[in-house]
Structure formats: C-alpha cells, structure tokens
Amino acid sequence: MPWPFLLELMVLGCFTGFMAGLLGIGGGMLLVPFLTLMFTREHFGADLIVHMAIATSLTTILFTSASSVRAHHRRGAVRWGIAVWMGAGAVLGTFIGAQVAGLLKSGWLAMFFAVFVGLSALRMLLSGHTPTAEVPESLPPRPALMGAGSLIGFISSLVGAGGGFLTVPFLSWRGVHMRNAVATSAAMGFPIAAGGLVGYVLAGQHASGLPPYSLGFVYLPALFACAATSVLMAPVGASVAHRLHVRALRRVFAVLLLGLASYMLWKGVHALSWIAH
Numbered sequence: 001m002p003w004p005f006l007l008e009l010m011v012l013g014c015f016t017g018f019m020a021g022l023l024g025i026g027g028g029m030l031l032v033p034f035l036t037l038m039f040t041r042e043h044f045g046a047d048l049i050v051h052m053a054i055a056t057s058l059t060t061i062l063f064t065s066a067s068s069v070r071a072h073h074r075r076g077a078v079r080w081g082i083a084v085w086m087g088a089g090a091v092l093g094t095f096i097g098a099q100v101a102g103l104l105k106s107g108w109l110a111m112f113f114a115v116f117v118g119l120s121a122l123r124m125l126l127s128g129h130t131p132t133a134e135v136p137e138s139l140p141p142r143p144a145l146m147g148a149g150s151l152i153g154f155i156s157s158l159v160g161a162g163g164g165f166l167t168v169p170f171l172s173w174r175g176v177h178m179r180n181a182v183a184t185s186a187a188m189g190f191p192i193a194a195g196g197l198v199g200y201v202l203a204g205q206h207a208s209g210l211p212p213y214s215l216g217f218v219y220l221p222a223l224f225a226c227a228a229t230s231v232l233m234a235p236v237g238a239s240v241a242h243r244l245h246v247r248a249l250r251r252v253f254a255v256l257l258l259g260l261a262s263y264m265l266w267k268g269v270h271a272l273s274w275i276a277h
C-alpha cells in the first residue's frame with residue numbers, strides 16, 4: 001500500500017487518540033467519518049466503505065481500551081461486578097449488530113451514524129447548564145444489566161464506537177458515581193470491540209471487492225496504524241486536559257462532530273439516491 005496513505009492513517013490515529021485523552025471521549029465518532037473520506041478517496045468499493053470504516057474503528061478499541069482500563073483499575077475505579085455482566089451482554093449485542101450492519105446498504109448505515117452522532121453532539125453542546133443531582137444507587141438485576149449491555153453493544157456496532165456515550169449516562173442514571181461510571185464504561189470497551197471484531201469479520205467474509213489486507217470488513221493497515229498512534233497520544237491528551245478549560249473544548253468538539261455527522265448524512269443520502277437511479 002502507498003506510504004503516504006499509511007502516514008495519513010497514523011496521523012489520524014494521533015489526532016483521535018489525543019482528542020480521546022483530552023476530552024474523555026472515544027475516538028470512534030471521529031475515526032468513522034475520516035476513514036470513510038479516506039477510503040472513498042482510495043476508491044474502495046462504494047458498498048464497502050462505510051462498513052469497513054465502522055468495523056475498523058470498532059476494532060481499534062481492542063488496543064486503546066487496554067491502557068485506559070489498566071489506569072482506572074489501579075485507582076480502584078472499575079466496578080467489575082457491573083462490567084462483567086454488561087460486558088457479557090455487549091459481546092452478544094455487537095456480534096448481532098455487525099450481522100445486521102452487514103445486511104444494510106452503506107447509505108442506511110451512514111445515515112444511522114449521522115443521526116445518532118448528531119444527536120450525541122447536540123446533547124454535548126447543551127449539557128452542563130444545570131447541575132446534576134446525586135441519586136441513590138439502584139442497579140437493576142443481572143439479567144437487566146446484560147440486556148442493557150446488549151443494547152449498548154448493538155448500537156455501538158452500528159456507529160463504530162466503544163459505547164461510553166451510552167454506558168456512562170445509563171450508569172449515572174442508576175446512581176453510580178461518575179468516576180466509577182467512566183471507569184466501568186472503559187472496561188466495557190474491550191468486550192464491545194471483541195464482539196464487533198468477530199461479527200464484522202464473519203459478516204464480510206463473502207463480500208466481493210474487498211481491498212487487499214482486509215479481514216472481513218476490517219481493514220488491517222488502518223487498524224494497526226490508527227491503534228498504534230492513538231495509544232501513544234491518548235496519555236498526552238489526558239495530560240494536557242489538566243491544564244486547559246475542557247468544557248469549552250468539548251463544545252468545539254461537539255461542533256466538529258456535527259460537521260462530520262453532516263458529511264455522513266450527505267454520504268448516506270448520496271449513496272441511496274445513486275442506488276435509486
């Protein structure tokens with residue numbers, strides 16, 4: 001593969017890793033639109049581009065979640081009793097979600113990403129105006145935790161992200177302290193990515209026109225280039241976060257996400273209109 005393309009993937013990994021460390025937000029919402037743009041430019045198959053961007057983004061979490069979980073575990077912040085049950089459900093949810101994604105046209109998948117990420121960005125823009133009251137912890141029984149994990153995993157597999165945008169609000173709503181909610185969400189990243197990896201590899205097994213170095217829908221050069229550099233840059237972003245006004249930066253990031261969601265919406269509409277003609 002061309003060296004300039006590989007270098008661009010490494011730069012993208014640096015950027016997403018830095019932003020994830022800076023703002024405590026997974027890089028999947030950034031990776032998917034940029035990978036879609038880059039795969040389009042490299043003339044990957046039109047029906048494969050969004051699937052491969054989502055699958056590759058989701059799989060990078062296998063690598064990026066490990067260092068984050070280790071740091072949270074050292075501080076005793078991970079609620080493993082929650083993570084195990086929700087994670088078990090998440091593996092199943094992401095696997096099923098990948099099979100569903102494999103059956104969808106790229107246009108519908110792009111539009112789902114655009115709507116969901118756009119709503120998440122709007123929520124990020126509007127949050128922080130009113131303080132959130134502490135609520136007593138009231139976790140549901142284990143089967144319900146597994147069910148919640150399955151739903152989170154299913155949605156995560158369709159947007160290529162680690163699920164923190166759903167796990168943290170859910171646990172906070174059930175009264176889990178924010179520090180523990182964030183740490184437990186990070187621990188769920190690995191089973192979400194594992195289920196997504198297996199699911200997308202199987203879903204893309206018989207897809208035609210896959211570029212070289214693909215494993216199902218997972219594009220291996222992008223996986224390793226982005227994962228390697230994002231793991232290196234995430235701690236740098238976390239260090240910088242202690243010296244900057246992160247709330248204002250989160251709003252800037254939300255505006256960027258809205259722009260990227262608009263691009264994915266255009267991509268989806270364009271793909272569907274092309275099919276219609």
